[in-house]
Amino acid sequence: MQKFVSCRNVSMSYGGGQSALSGLCFDIGKGENIGLIGPIGSGKTTLIRCLAGVLRISGGIMECCVSREKIGYMPSAGGLLNCLSARENLEIWFRARHVPEDDRRYLAETLGIEKILEREAGLLSSGMKKAVLFACAVAGHPPFVLLDEPFVHLDIERCMCIQKVIREYLKESTVVVSSHNLEYLEEITDRLLILRNGRKIELASGQDLREKYGADAHDELGKLYLRIAADEEGRNSKKGGERQ
């Protein structure tokens, strides 16, 4: 598979404080979908922001095959201009990416946002805001899509719509999605990148992870993730003990 994103020893720290990312090494292939999982504060949002070019890495090398104009980015919070209508917000991105009429209609219909397009974005419910924001991020088939917590505030139906868009509309794009909803994430991603304290613990498909950790093929990924996290915790405390 052609290499699309390459990270070598990537580190990032906020204002001289504790490092948010440290020694990250991984590659993402072209057209591959990667799921980012990890506890709060593990560096998921920081990694996505660095990949989007919103934040600069403090060390290492991060290479991406596309220019930043071709990245579709959905932040975890905010994003829409509250004083504009949903349609006007979408129009900014449709125009920037020369999105054809068919695509505009497809996104509005699939995500179920046609009826709220004329409403002011600031007055929309959190779920509707997320759906509009998602449409803004993926409009025009960007080759690289970064989605930070796209399933938060959404109902089951809308979550499935988002999964459908990622599977159908973004089938040729490389997608990185962070979420705490492992069930949804496993369905749309090829591999999962598990982060903890800014470090990579695993990067493998759900199936490979189950095999590696001796779990049943139908075992819930959530339980498996907790086991991997506990193993990592144990390894860390053992290392700490050896050093002392």
Next chain:
Amino acid sequence: MRNAVFRECRLIWIFRRSAVFIMILAPVIFYLLPYARSLRGVTELESEILAASGLFGTTAYMIFYIVYEVMKCERESKSLEMAAAFGGIGKVVCAKSAAAAGTGLLCALSFYALSCLLWGRNDLFSASLLGINAANALIYAFFAVSLLCLSDGMAVYFVIASFPAVCLTIGLIGENKITALFLLAEAAAAFAAREMLKKQMERGKAGWLK
């Protein structure tokens, strides 16, 4: 860049009513100034000086109003992050500055037209005066946007809000050397703000991400 400017224009369009109100009212106020002064027995100022100060003052005020409203909207919506991801914060700042300066210069144009009508003269504004005003508009807009990206603290608003009054005073002084010195200082401040913005990005503590 064109798309970034389009986004800014779309944002500025929301405040069109207030902007038109400022464009119409500002020249009237400046036209009334000499009368107000003569009522208090103060020596009347030359029309050229009043025209220059009015031009500087109204342009700067319009830029302040636009930058303040647009940045308030961006901060409340937390929308700068997504815009910055598309073309980088540098491009966003440049687009915002260009759009705000453009609106300021539209206000200057309105001031020019209404002043010519009210004073009945069209020789009040020299080409150099219009050029200096355009340069001042661009630098001030860039400085204000950069500063508001760095922080939305009280001190920042105070500095930005004081500029229209400073510009008005510079116009009233009417000294070329002082005007040039002011423009240089303003450009240095804008450059410093841009460098601080870059540093914030490197340190991972970008004010505009909050």
